[in-house]
Amino acid sequence: MKTIHPKGVYEIQQQFDEFVIVPIDFARELLGEEKNISAIEITLKQADLVNSFQKELKKDLGKNFVVKNRIQQNQLLYKILISEKWAIFLILTFVLIIAIFNIIGSLTMLVIDKRKDIAILNSMGAAPEFIRSIFFTEGMMISLMGCVAGMFTGFVFCILQLQYKFIKMDQPNLTTDAYPVNLKWTDFVLVFFTVCIISVIASYISSRLSVKNISNMKEDL
Secondary structure, three states: OOOOOOOOOOOOOHHHHOOOOOOHHHHHHHHOOOOOOOOOOOOOOOHHHHHHHHHHHHHHHOOOOOOOOHHHHOHHHHHHHHHHHHHHHHHHHHHHHHHHHHHHHHHHHHHHHOHHHHHHHHHOOOOHHHHHHHHHHHHHHHHHHHHHHHHHHHHHHHHHHHHHOOOEOOOOOOOOOEOOOOOOHHHHHHHHHHHHHHHHHHHHHHHHHHOOOHHHHHHHO
16 A cells, blocks of 8 residues: 655646646556656746747657647636636726716816817817817827826736735635736737727717807807
8 A cells, every 4th residue: 555645735726626746656656657658747937938839849749749738728717717808808998988988078178168269269260170189189198198107007016916926815725825917918009909999989079079169159259
């Protein structure tokens, strides 16, 4: 009878929690298998080289061996994570749409407050397109300044989490005690373009109010 003392317990996912990690010599002697192995796991120091290394390994080993990366081994888990990511993105987009009404309201109040100035500019020869561009530019500046400030704050927050790990996981016996964070430039680009599209729509609506009933503004002046 072979015995071995446990050194620790970990919890990741149900399919992994049932695994038992033992020294290979102990496993060979227990199972009576002195030579063959079922799989080899390779961990790279540089995660961005996984795809290129996988292609080279497939080419060298041939069709008799199956080479999979971490995502391919756990497709269901990563599909769920990606779905959660897009769900959160859509929820935050709806929050952004609601928040953008504040910009529309602010620009509308600004147009009402600057009725005399708009009428004076038009009387001096300023075309309605020029007046509209002023309020459109102001709306874009407000939105983009908020977007850049928010993205910079999020970037700094992620860097601090990676360095100091101040947000801890509540559950014990996990492989990591801090909440994992990964920075992807594609996420920043996606957020920036989403804010730009919504900001263009909101600024366009607000800018049209600036030249609406401009003749009545001149009469009031």
